Structure formats: C-alpha cells, structure tokens
Amino acid sequence: MEETPESTPRKRISESTIHRLSLYFRALSLLEKENYETVSSKELAKREKLTPAQVRKDLSFFGSFGTRGLGYPVTELKARVSRILGIDRVWRVALIGIGNIGSALVSYKEFIKQGFHIVKLFDNDQRKIGSNHKGIIVSDIKNLKTELHEDNIEMVVIAVPATVAQYIVDDVVEANIKAILNFAPINLKVPPDVHVRNENMAMELEYLSFAMVNNHMPKGAGKN
Amino acid sequence: MEETPESTPRKRISESTIHRLSLYFRALSLLEKENYETVSSKELAKREKLTPAQVRKDLSFFGSFGTRGLGYPVTELKARVSRILGIDRVWRVALIGIGNIGSALVSYKEFIKQGFHIVKLFDNDQRKIGSNHKGIIVSDIKNLKTELHEDNIEMVVIAVPATVAQYIVDDVVEANIKAILNFAPINLKVPPDVHVRNENMAMELEYLSFAMVNNHMPKGAGKN
DNA sequence: ATCTACATGTGAAATGCTTCACAATAGGTG
DNA sequence: CACCTATTGTGAAGCATTTCACATGTAGAT
Structure with a gap:
C-alpha cells in the first residue's frame, strides 16, 4: 500500500x-x-x-x-x-501576569505534556519581580520587549487584568510575537497576521446557566 | 411601540x-x-x-x-x-479539587461578577480538608453527595486529575446536579439530561500551534 | 478460493450558520 | 410636513459543516 x-x-x-x-x-x-x-x-x-x-x-x-x-x-x-x-516539538512560551490564573498555569501539566514550555514569566508587581516560580525568575514587565526577543519566545500567554491587557499586547506585538493566548475578558486588537485565541472561563458557565434556564437539552441528548 | x-x-x-x-x-x-x-x-x-x-x-x-x-x-x-x-441571579456553585487550577478559580473575579458564587469546596487531601480558602472551609470529598444536596448546589466545577474525574462525576450525578464545568482533559460520561461543558486550556494553545505551522491565516485577516 | 465481516475514504445530500439586501421606520432638519 | 439619514429586523441567498451511504478494500475463517 x-x-x-x-x-x-x-x-x-x-x-x-x-x-x-x-x-x-x-x-x-x-x-x-x-x-x-x-x-x-x-x-x-x-x-x-x-x-x-x-x-x-x-x-x-x-x-x-x-x-x-x-x-x-x-x-x-x-x-x-x-x-x-505542530506539537511534535517544543514551543517556547512566556507567561505575562502572575496572579491567580497565571500562577496556576505555571504548574499546569497539560502544557508541558504537549510541548508548551513556559520559560519566561513577567509581572509589574515589585513584590513578585525576582521571585522564583517553579524554577523561573519573574522578570519586570518593563523589559518585556527586549527579553521576549532575547529568549526567542514564540508564544505568549496573557493573564493580566482586562484593563491593562491591550497595552501589554501592543508591546507583545511589537516584539514580533505572532501567537497569543489571552485570558483577559476583552477583545484584543492586533494586526491581521497575529493569532489570538481567547480563553474565557466564565463563558462556559454562562452556557450552562443558559442551558438550565431554557431547558436547552444537552447536545446529543436522546441519541443513546 | x-x-x-x-x-x-x-x-x-x-x-x-x-x-x-x-x-x-x-x-x-x-x-x-x-x-x-x-x-x-x-x-x-x-x-x-x-x-x-x-x-x-x-x-x-x-x-x-x-x-x-x-x-x-x-x-x-x-x-x-x-x-x-440566566445570569440575572445567583448560582450556587461547588468546586471540586483544590489544586493549581482549583485554587485559582476560588478567587476568579469573573465568576462572582456574573453571579456564579462558589460556596463549597471539596478535596480528598487530608492536608487541605478543613483549610480555609477565601472564607470557605474545604470539605472532605467523602461527604460530596450529602453536602451538595444539603447546600442546594446547582452547578459543579471539576478541577481534579483526569484519572479520578469520572468517579467524582458519577457521584455528582447521583447528587442530582445537572450542570458541570469540567477542567479535566477527559470526556466525562453522564446521563443525557446532565449538561457538561469542558474547559481545556491546552486546546487553544494547540490551535495556535496548528495555525503557526500551517500558516493558517487568522480569522478575519485581510478584512480591514 | 471463496465468503463473510468489518471499516475506510469520499462524493453527494442534508443540515446548519452566516451574510446579504432591503423594506420598515425612527428622529432630526428646514 | 416632506425629506434625509441612520439603523433595525428578517426572509432569502450563500456558504460551511455534518451526515449519509456506498464502493472499495482488508483480514480471517472455512
């Protein structure tokens, strides 16, 4: 054959x-x-x-x-x-924002398993800068552009408050990053050649809520 | 009019x-x-x-x-x-699994803003049971069924390892819960009248990865 | 060697979702 | 009041995705 x-x-x-x-x-x-x-x-x-x-x-x-x-x-x-x-290789990922979500993602096993290696952390909080998370030292977000470039970062995960997300993305785009995973609940503006995917955890709860109040049958109900 | x-x-x-x-x-x-x-x-x-x-x-x-x-x-x-x-009201939500993701979700502002109140936490780890997270005492997962019922929980968020997720969901279903948000990377089996939504954070990174290696143009590219 | 059971790969049909295009209509202006 | 501009609400058209159904092909049994 x-x-x-x-x-x-x-x-x-x-x-x-x-x-x-x-x-x-x-x-x-x-x-x-x-x-x-x-x-x-x-x-x-x-x-x-x-x-x-x-x-x-x-x-x-x-x-x-x-x-x-x-x-x-x-x-x-x-x-x-x-x-x-494209997960038969390692992707060098930076994570921006070491709050609740950010901290959880640093240790998220599924990322590593699939080749997404978080190798860089950024925050703007002086108490966090310099601290060590799973072996990675948190960098000052002021150095975002230069460090993203120097460390050959290919993807960025954004886990900062919605109010500042756009400013940070603007810098990320300037650093020539073409792939962004966004956890902030806001629609980010980027040039047409930059990929943004949004992760909005409340959205799925809203779906459940909708389904409950509208007796929306679950997909595939009645097929078994 | x-x-x-x-x-x-x-x-x-x-x-x-x-x-x-x-x-x-x-x-x-x-x-x-x-x-x-x-x-x-x-x-x-x-x-x-x-x-x-x-x-x-x-x-x-x-x-x-x-x-x-x-x-x-x-x-x-x-x-x-x-x-x-259906978010013009409060939903009583329980969170099962107080690991990385679980801990982050307890403090996730978007949930509260939209009426999703996490009022109950469960774990199986003796070190966590009894501890206080944002004012909520972690319950023993052994009491899952009775406590879900006693506390009038309407939705459950599952943030446990994939290996045990199905067992826990079976209990959740027995407790008559009809809406489940699942963070474990596994397809949960539930009866046809139970709603399950999956939140798989690696999936969106995989999408980005695919887009990058296949020069998949971002959606809407070339429309502006 | 032939038959049976199983399962892929794929055009074509069916279904579902998005976009178009325009009638209907509100509000403002002279 | 007549006219102009803006914008909704919606059938119908266009496009995309899913499902169907079957020809094709493989393996194993007799």
Missing part, C-alpha cells in the same frame, strides 16, 4: 476540525497507554462523543491513514496528528 | 449564538460604564470582532430590542441579555 504523508491541505481547515484533532490526540494517547494497536473511527468517536463519519472526514483532510477493515494504527496516527497540530 | 419581552425561542439556539451572547454582555457592561445610552449593531460588532448582521440576527432570536435608526438601549439590552443567559 502507498504511504500517504500528512500534508498541509489545500482547503481551509475549519476551527472545529482543528479542535477535534486535539481530542483525537488525547484519545490516542490514552489508547496507546492501554496498548491498543489499532482503533476504528467508531471507537475513537465513541471516546470523544463524536460520530465515526466525522472522525474519518477530519482525518481525510490530511491524508489517508487507516486500513480498510482494520482501522487506524494507534501509535502512528498519534504521531501524525501531533505533527499536524 | 410594542414591548417585546425576551422569550424562550421556538428554534434551537446554536452554541455559537449563546457564546456570542456572552460577548454582547461583556461589551454592554463596558458601554454602560462609558455612559453610552444606545449602541448600534455596528458598534457592538466592532467591539467584539463580529458582523453587524450577526449581532442583529442573534438578538432577533429572542425578541425585538432595538429602535430603527437609533440602535439598542444599552442598559436595557444588557438586562435582557443577562436575563436570557
């Missing part, structure tokens, strides 16, 4: 597909631990509450990784998915 | 619309602080990087809140959106 290497696809891949790739990755990691050699789209779908057709279609955007009658080879597919997601 | 009270709509509201309601709410809160009396769909859209048509369509699912030629009354629309989302 022919090798089909995963490749950058011609068509634009949807946001949902990319998010599902993350789900496949985590399911495959587990399957690998459980010593599965192959897995069907059906099983993969069941584990992440998706449909088999969706799993197959998602994967098919990137190549043809399975064997008819058998399914997908777990270890190999995991490697391919991690390659597609 | 006629009053159009917001009402539970006939059609199923999409997940994206609900999430955008959260964005409208936060934009309106800001506009209110800035003493705007009215706001157009155009301005609202600009502030949250959406399109005016989308704003109008989203709102129209719930009623007719604006005035042609003028826009929407800020304070009133905010009140209506918060009512639609």
Whole structure:
C-alpha cells in the first residue's frame, strides 16, 4: 500500500476540525497507554462523543491513514496528528501576569505534556519581580520587549487584568510575537497576521446557566 | 411601540449564538460604564470582532430590542441579555479539587461578577480538608453527595486529575446536579439530561500551534 | 478460493450558520 | 410636513459543516 504523508491541505481547515484533532490526540494517547494497536473511527468517536463519519472526514483532510477493515494504527496516527497540530516539538512560551490564573498555569501539566514550555514569566508587581516560580525568575514587565526577543519566545500567554491587557499586547506585538493566548475578558486588537485565541472561563458557565434556564437539552441528548 | 419581552425561542439556539451572547454582555457592561445610552449593531460588532448582521440576527432570536435608526438601549439590552443567559441571579456553585487550577478559580473575579458564587469546596487531601480558602472551609470529598444536596448546589466545577474525574462525576450525578464545568482533559460520561461543558486550556494553545505551522491565516485577516 | 465481516475514504445530500439586501421606520432638519 | 439619514429586523441567498451511504478494500475463517 502507498504511504500517504500528512500534508498541509489545500482547503481551509475549519476551527472545529482543528479542535477535534486535539481530542483525537488525547484519545490516542490514552489508547496507546492501554496498548491498543489499532482503533476504528467508531471507537475513537465513541471516546470523544463524536460520530465515526466525522472522525474519518477530519482525518481525510490530511491524508489517508487507516486500513480498510482494520482501522487506524494507534501509535502512528498519534504521531501524525501531533505533527499536524505542530506539537511534535517544543514551543517556547512566556507567561505575562502572575496572579491567580497565571500562577496556576505555571504548574499546569497539560502544557508541558504537549510541548508548551513556559520559560519566561513577567509581572509589574515589585513584590513578585525576582521571585522564583517553579524554577523561573519573574522578570519586570518593563523589559518585556527586549527579553521576549532575547529568549526567542514564540508564544505568549496573557493573564493580566482586562484593563491593562491591550497595552501589554501592543508591546507583545511589537516584539514580533505572532501567537497569543489571552485570558483577559476583552477583545484584543492586533494586526491581521497575529493569532489570538481567547480563553474565557466564565463563558462556559454562562452556557450552562443558559442551558438550565431554557431547558436547552444537552447536545446529543436522546441519541443513546 | 410594542414591548417585546425576551422569550424562550421556538428554534434551537446554536452554541455559537449563546457564546456570542456572552460577548454582547461583556461589551454592554463596558458601554454602560462609558455612559453610552444606545449602541448600534455596528458598534457592538466592532467591539467584539463580529458582523453587524450577526449581532442583529442573534438578538432577533429572542425578541425585538432595538429602535430603527437609533440602535439598542444599552442598559436595557444588557438586562435582557443577562436575563436570557440566566445570569440575572445567583448560582450556587461547588468546586471540586483544590489544586493549581482549583485554587485559582476560588478567587476568579469573573465568576462572582456574573453571579456564579462558589460556596463549597471539596478535596480528598487530608492536608487541605478543613483549610480555609477565601472564607470557605474545604470539605472532605467523602461527604460530596450529602453536602451538595444539603447546600442546594446547582452547578459543579471539576478541577481534579483526569484519572479520578469520572468517579467524582458519577457521584455528582447521583447528587442530582445537572450542570458541570469540567477542567479535566477527559470526556466525562453522564446521563443525557446532565449538561457538561469542558474547559481545556491546552486546546487553544494547540490551535495556535496548528495555525503557526500551517500558516493558517487568522480569522478575519485581510478584512480591514 | 471463496465468503463473510468489518471499516475506510469520499462524493453527494442534508443540515446548519452566516451574510446579504432591503423594506420598515425612527428622529432630526428646514 | 416632506425629506434625509441612520439603523433595525428578517426572509432569502450563500456558504460551511455534518451526515449519509456506498464502493472499495482488508483480514480471517472455512
């Protein structure tokens, strides 16, 4: 049979597909631990509450990784998915804002597991600057631009209050960073070539609230 | 002109619309602080990087809140959106797992602001049980079921390791809780009438990673 | 060698979501 | 009052995503 290497696809891949790739990755990691050699789209779908057709279609955007009658080879597919997601490498990440959220993220295991290494911390609070968090010394945010550059940072996580987030992002953008994960509940303005993803933890609680007061049935209810 | 009270709509509201309601709410809160009396769909859209048509369509699912030629009354629309989302009230929330993430969430301001009151904490670690976090004493997870019930908890936030999350959720479900926000990177199995929303912070970094290695243009790039 | 069971990969259909475009209408101006 | 500008609310069109359904292919059993 022919090798089909995963490749950058011609068509634009949807946001949902990319998010599902993350789900496949985590399911495959587990399957690998459980010593599965192959897995069907059906099983993969069941584990992440998706449909088999969706799993197959998602994967098919990137190549043809399975064997008819058998399914997908777990270890190999995991490697391919991690390659597609770009997490088959280490990313150098800086974290700005060592408050509640920031402190939690420094020790967040899932980041490390997936190659996101927080190697730099920034804050503006004199009591925090110079202190040590998990082996990293907190830098003064005044030196943001120069230090981001000197340390070859590729991604930045913003965990500062909404009121100052935009000013900080402006500096981050000037430091030529192209990927920002934002925890501040505000819409950041950046140039068109900078990627921003927002993490808004209250939003999902609001969704639950909405669902409760509107008897919104959970997705997939009544399918089993 | 006629009053159009917001009402539970006939059609199923999409997940994206609900999430955008959260964005409208936060934009309106800001506009209110800035003493705007009215706001157009155009301005609202600009502030949250959406399109005016989308704003109008989203709102129209719930009623007719604006005035042609003028826009929407800020304070009133905010009140209506918060009512639609069910955040015009207090929700009694329990938080399970007082690790990195859990500790951060106890002090997370956005929750309180929107009516999500964490009134109960649980952990299984003897060193943590009995300790005081922001005025709340950590309970033993052994008493989960009874205490959730006795304290009229309506929502639960799960911030425990993935390996034990399912066991805990089983108890939560038995305690008749219908809304769960899950921070563990695992797909929780629950009965069809229980709402689960997942918060996976690594997922958004993976998206950024994908975007970077695939020169995936940011959404909306080239529109300005 | 043939048959059966299983499962992928994929066009095409179905469904869902977003954007368009315009009638309706409010408010201001002369 | 007539007119002009601004902006909503909404069917309908356009576009995107999901699901269907089946041809294709593999492995194992007899």
